[in-house]
Amino acid sequence: MKFFIDTANLDQIREAAALGVLDGVTTNPSLMAKEGISGKEAVLNHYRAICEIVDGDVSAEVIATDFEGMVREGEVLAALHKNIVVKVPIIEDGLKALRHFSDRGIRTNCTLIFSAGQALLAAKAGATYVSPFIGRLDDISTDGLALIEQIRVIYDNYDFETEILAASVRHTMHILHCAEIGADVMTGPLSAIKGLLKHPLTDSGLATFLADHKKAAQAVA
Numbered sequence: 521m522k523f524f525i526d527t528a529n530l531d532q533i534r535e536a537a538a539l540g541v542l543d544g545v546t547t548n549p550s551l552m553a554k555e556g557i558s559g560k561e562a563v564l565n566h567y568r569a570i571c572e573i574v575d576g577d578v579s580a581e582v583i584a585t586d587f588e589g590m591v592r593e594g595e596v597l598a599a600l601h602k603n604i605v606v607k608v609p610i611i612e613d614g615l616k617a618l619r620h621f622s623d624r625g626i627r628t629n630c631t632l633i634f635s636a637g638q639a640l641l642a643a644k645a646g647a648t649y650v651s652p653f654i655g656r657l658d659d660i661s662t663d664g665l666a667l668i669e670q671i672r673v674i675y676d677n678y679d680f681e682t683e684i685l686a687a688s689v690r691h692t693m694h695i696l697h698c699a700e701i702g703a704d705v706m707t708g709p710l711s712a713i714k715g716l717l718k719h720p721l722t723d724s725g726l727a728t729f730l731a732d733h734k735k736a737a738q739a740v741a
C-alpha cells in the first residue's frame with residue numbers, strides 16, 4: 521500500500537518524507553490556499569518545491585472546468601516535473617480530459633469520486649488513480665469504506681490498472697481499514713500517518729527497558 525500525504529505544507533511534507541515511508545503527495549486548491557499560495561507562478565513554484573522534496577507522485581489539480589482549459593492547465597502542470605500527476609474532477613469535461621491525457625501518456629488522478637459509477641467511468645477513461653473521498657462520505661452518514669470495497673471488486677473483475685487512492689482519510693483506523701480491503705494508496709494527514717506508530721505498551725515497555733538498563737549499570741559501577 522502506498523502512503524501519500526494530503527497537504528501543501530512543505531514542513532509537513534519534509535517531516536513525512538524523513539520518516540522513510542512516504543510515496544507521494546496530494547494537493548488540492550483548498551490546501552494550496554491554506555498555505556497562502558496564489559497566482560500562477562507561485563503555484564507552479566510550489567509544485568516544483570514539493571517535487572524536490574518527494575521522490576514520488578505529486579498530484580496537482582487543474583482549476584478549469586472546461587475541456588480545453590483542463591488540457592491547457594494539465595499540460596503545463598505535467599511539464600513541470602516528471603513526478604506530477606494531473607488531478608482532474610469527475611465531471612463530463614473532466615472525463616474527456618482524462619482520456620486526452622491518458623492517450624498522451626500524461627498520468628492523472630481523478631478526484632471528487634463519491635460513487636462506484638464515477639470510479640468505473642474514470643477507469644474506462646484511463647485514469648492512473650481514482651480518489652474516493654471516504655471521510656466526506658462518512659461526514660454525511662454514508663459508508664466511505666464500503667465505496668472502496670465496491671470499487672475494488674469492480675476493478676478486479678475487469679483487471680483495470682487504475683489505482684484506488686483512498687482520499688479524505690481522517691485517522692489511523694481509516695488507513696488500517698483501507699489496507700485490509702485493498703486500497704492501493706491512501707492519502708491522509710501527517711497526524712494519521714504518525715498515529716500508526718503509537719501504542720502505550722511500546723512506550724511503557726521502552727521506559728522499563730531503559731530504567732532496567734540504568735539500574736544494571738548502577739549496580740555494576
Ligand code: E4P
Binds near residue numbers: 631
Ligand atoms: C484528495 O486528494 C483531497 O485532497 C483530500 O483527501 C480531501 O480531504 P478532506 O475531505 O479532508 O478535505
